Amino acid sequence: MAALAEDPELGVRVQLAQHHPAAAPELLLRCYLEYRCHGRDHLSELPQFPTEGLDRFADDPDPAVRRLVALDQHADPDLVDRLSRDPDAKVRQAMASSPRLPAARITALLDDPELAEASAANPAFTADQMHQVLNRLNECADCHLQGSS
Numbered sequence: 001m002a003a004l005a006e007d008p009e010l011g012v013r014v015q016l017a018q019h020h021p022a023a024a025p026e027l028l029l030r031c032y033l034e035y036r037c038h039g040r041d042h043l044s045e046l047p048q049f050p051t052e053g054l055d056r057f058a059d060d061p062d063p064a065v066r067r068l069v070a071l072d073q074h075a076d077p078d079l080v081d082r083l084s085r086d087p088d089a090k091v092r093q094a095m096a097s098s099p100r101l102p103a104a105r106i107t108a109l110l111d112d113p114e115l116a117e118a119s120a121a122n123p124a125f126t127a128d129q130m131h132q133v134l135n136r137l138n139e140c141a142d143c144h145l146q147g148s149s
Contacts, residue, residue, distance in 0.1 A: 010034055017043055025050040033065065040064065044071065055079055063088035070094035077102045089114060099124040107133060 004016045005027045017023045017031040018039060025048050032043045041064070043049060054072035057065045058079055067090060069075050069083055077100050084095035084105055095101055096109050096118035103126075109119035110133060119125065 014039070014043075017046075023048060032068075044068065058083060063091050066091045067094040070098040070100075072100070075100045081105050084109065084115075093118045097122050103129060 001016070001020060001022070004012055005024065007013055007016075010031075013027065014031045014035050017027050023046070028043050028046060028049045032040060032049075035043070044067075049071070051071050051073045054068040055075040057068050060066050063086070066083060066086060066088070069080065075098070080095050080098050080100040081102055084092055084101060086092050086095070092115055096106070096115040099122065101119075101122060101124065103124065106119045106122050106125050107129060109115040112119075
């Protein structure tokens, strides 16, 4: 396996990374960064894909690489917040679902039709926060109904 992980052919390394259950995290990341074809995203979904140090890709010109920041368990919340405003929609969606996104930003993104679903599914969005949002919506609905009668 070690020899194949260092094979000069990218295709060999990618096949190894995609199909070997003990592929090293470093190999998965390397293949993700070098491979630009079908199956790339699958690499980042594998359980052994690294989840630390990915914040260094926040300013990468490739949006798919910037999305990796959402997987970083130690990414600075301010960085995740900044990337939730990225020009690329998929980067914004990835950050909206990142548990490192500050709570206030998660709530704010609920008003963004493009990001509402991802932010509502954010594991850091607590039941208390959901209840607060629902209570505000109910209050707004009540005010609207009172104003129309």
